[in-house]
Amino acid sequence: MRPEDILVPTPSGVCCKIGGFHIDPTRPVERALITHAHSDHARAGHGAVLATPETLDLMRLRYGENFAGTTQAVGYGENVTFNGIRVTFHPAGHVLGSAQIAVEADGLRIVASGDYKNVADPTCTSFELVPCDVFITEATFALPVFRHGDPDGEIEKLLHSVALFPERAHLVGAYSLGKAQRVIALIRKVGYVAPIYLHGAMEKITSYYASRGVDLGELRLVRGATKQSLAGTITLCPPPALNDLWTRRFPEPLAAFASGWMRVRARARQNGVELPLVISDHADWDGLTATVAATGAGEIWVTHGQEDALVHWCATRGLKARPLDIVGYGDEDEPDSAGEDGDAT
Numbered sequence: 588m589r590p591e592d593i594l595v596p597t598p599s600g601v602c603c604k605i606g607g608f609h610i611d612p613t614r615p616v617e618r619a620l621i622t623h624a625h626s627d628h629a630r631a632g633h634g635a636v637l638a639t640p641e642t643l644d645l646m647r648l649r650y651g652e653n654f655a656g657t658t659q660a661v662g663y664g665e666n667v668t669f670n671g672i673r674v675t676f677h678p679a680g681h682v683l684g685s686a687q688i689a690v691e692a693d694g695l696r697i698v699a700s701g702d703y704k705n706v707a708d709p710t711c712t713s714f715e716l717v718p719c720d721v722f723i724t725e726a727t728f729a730l731p732v733f734r735h736g737d738p739d740g741e742i743e744k745l746l747h748s749v750a751l752f753p754e755r756a757h758l759v760g761a762y763s764l765g766k767a768q769r770v771i772a773l774i775r776k777v778g779y780v781a782p783i784y785l786h787g788a789m790e791k792i793t794s795y796y797a798s799r800g801v802d803l804g805e806l807r808l809v810r811g812a813t814k815q816s817l818a819g820t821i822t823l824c825p826p827p828a829l830n831d832l833w834t835r836r837f838p839e840p841l842a843a844f845a846s847g848w849m850r851v852r853a854r855a856r857q858n859g860v861e862l863p864l865v866i867s868d869h870a871d872w873d874g875l876t877a878t879v880a881a882t883g884a885g886e887i888w889v890t891h892g893q894e895d896a897l898v899h900w901c902a903t904r905g906l907k908a909r910p911l912d913i914v915g916y917g918d919e920d921e922p923d924s925a926g927e928d929g930d931a932t
């Protein structure tokens with residue numbers, strides 16, 4: 588068997604014809620295996636959906652109970668077989684419930700990573716290296732300029748600024764699923780115990796994380812707080828809210844932004860960000876190349892992001908590599924990404 592006999596890349600995602608399923612399809616299909624709940628990977632309207640219990644819960648929170656015809660929860664390490672094709676979910680370390688999906692037949696193993704990071708994160712299970720013959724990798728930050736560094740150092744910067752400007756309100760723009768909860772957990776890890784405020788659009792997902800045992804401390808909604816009471820506090824909000832009339836309810840708001848793109852200063856300036864925080868839920872250049880090498884895969888398929896640089900790097904290492912050109916995967920880490928939760932207060 589060749590890899591293409593097991594998984595065929597199509598413009599709307601990779602498809603396993605023999606097994607009768609797609610992985611993270613961008614159009615409605617009969618049976619979808621979903622790596623994680625970000626909206627470009629997890630869409631509503633499929634016949635059957637298989638995903639980790641957390642991903643299914645998060646999809647329910649976003650799309651409502653009837654987001655798919657049927658659902659099947661698959662835990663990490665559990666096996667499911669479709670017409671002789673064996674499928675296993677493994678932790679991807681990206682957000683709560685995120686999985687890499689291993690597809691095996693005839694002694695050949697292909698791993699579709701979805702989005703991933705090989706860095707510790709207090710809000711989700713750590714990335715698991717799965718040796719394979721073909722590795723399907725993302726490429727969001729696949730340029731040598733992207734080195735995310737230490738997230739704890741970025742949190743220190745934030746807390747230093749809060750201590751320095753007790754009269755101001757610190758607003759931290761962060762993607763609503765994953766990043767916001769990770770930033771809160773990192774703040775708690777260094778012993779900050781004051782209440783942290785939330786934009787209303789983050790309420791549901793953040794409560795879900797807390798219900799899954801992620802320690803987020805005392806959280807309050809901005810809604811209902813007086814302007815003066817918000818001086819010296821930290822508030823998490825979806826990135827677009829930073830440039831919204833919504834910020835007027837805060838005393839002297841200071842805009843921070845947590846994203847891998849904050850490595851690029853021009854991007855921070857463009858978005859009016861005073862305090863850029865380089866914190867990403869995607870692997871950086873070193874993380875991507877180290878992971879690709881460690882899988883032992885001889886063939887690499889590259890999805891969404893900076894495909895060219897990574898394909899070139901693979902070629903210099905003697906690895907077969909190709910971009911997949913799937914249309915419709917976005918980047919939740921983009922400063923100007925609207926975030927699917929919109930501008931609700």
Ligand SMILES: [Zn+2]
Nearest residue numbers: 623625702919
């Ligand atoms: Zn993602």
Ligand SMILES: [Zn+2]
Nearest residue numbers: 702916917918
């Ligand atoms: Zn993605």
